[in-house]
Amino acid sequence: MTTALVTGATAGIGAEFARQLAARGHDLVLVARDTARLESAATQLRAYGVAVEVLPADLADDDGCARIEWRCGEGVDVLVNNAGLGTKGAFHEVDRDSEEHLLRVNVRAVLRLTHAALPPMVARGSGSIVNVSSVAGFAPGARAATYSASKAWVTNFSESLHLQYAEQGVRVLALCPGFTRTEFHSRADMDTSGIPDRMWLQADDVVRTALQDLDAGRSLSVPGAQYKAIVAATRVIPPSVQRAVLKALQ
Numbered sequence: 001m002t003t004a005l006v007t008g009a010t011a012g013i014g015a016e017f018a019r020q021l022a023a024r025g026h027d028l029v030l031v032a033r034d035t036a037r038l039e040s041a042a043t044q045l046r047a048y049g050v051a052v053e054v055l056p057a058d059l060a061d062d063d064g065c066a067r068i069e070w071r072c073g074e075g076v077d078v079l080v081n082n083a084g085l086g087t088k089g090a091f092h093e094v095d096r097d098s099e100e101h102l103l104r105v106n107v108r109a110v111l112r113l114t115h116a117a118l119p120p121m122v123a124r125g126s127g128s129i130v131n132v133s134s135v136a137g138f139a140p141g142a143r144a145a146t147y148s149a150s151k152a153w154v155t156n157f158s159e160s161l162h163l164q165y166a167e168q169g170v171r172v173l174a175l176c177p178g179f180t181r182t183e184f185h186s187r188a189d190m191d192t193s194g195i196p197d198r199m200w201l202q203a204d205d206v207v208r209t210a211l212q213d214l215d216a217g218r219s220l221s222v223p224g225a226q227y228k229a230i231v232a233a234t235r236v237i238p239p240s241v242q243r244a245v246l247k248a249l250q
Contacts, residue, residue, distance in 0.1 A: 002026050003076045004077060005071065006018050010032040013132060014132075019045065020204075020207050020208065021211075022050050029054075031083070033058050039054060042054050059083050065109050069113060070116070077126070078129075079117045079127075085102055087144060103150060107154070118165070129171070133154040135177065135230060137152035158219065159220060175210040175221045177222075199226060
């Protein structure tokens with residue numbers, strides 16, 4: 001039986017990864033801060049006939065991150081670095097500690113858990129890592145500068161690791177969704193009322209696309225035709241034009 005470790009596993013994209021991986025027959029290790037929600041999720045997921053381990057941890061905390069690092073180092077077949085957060089407001093308006101907290105979860109935890117999980121994967125010649133990034137990482141952020149930068153790092157990091165380890169049997173995928181119906185925006189107190197319905201994705205579709213792309217050996221997954229078009233545009237539109245468009249949107 002193979003084991004998948006999912007961070008941020010109690011809601012949104014993380015919860016959907018847990019469900020779809022359980023449906024594929026993977027035992028699970030669920031990581032999140034809320035013990036009660038972890039236990040509730042574990043109870044539901046055991047209905048798939050898989051073993052479920054719960055590990056409460058705050059990945060922004062040194063001890064919490066170290067605890068999950070240790071579990072990754074013990075060996076997992078699939079690692080999904082899904083935990084992440086955003087901030088609200090212009091950079092100078094956001095408390096510096098909040099920005100550093102974002103980087104500890106969005107960047108440092110991804111680096112540390114990936115670094116811990118890779119040696120056993122390389123040793124046995126198989127394994128999969130999915131790092132949840134965002135289309136926000138493909139262009140400068142009109143408001144959320146640190147968030148956009150953190151996701152640019154996750155995407156580049158993941159694609160770089162794919163180049164390094166694909167021939168050794170380890171697949172690394174950057175998943176870059178756009179606006180997805182989850183708790184993410186409400187937790188960051190973001191007003192999403194002006195976002196058209198056509199721009200919203202559903203978490204189950206996002207994860208299904210990601211797993212299909214992972215199975216196909218791709219390094220990048222961008223769910224939704226609308227977001228594929230946006231990402232393609234960022235690769236050909238000159239930076240000066242991108243900045244003008246983003247300024248107008250802001």
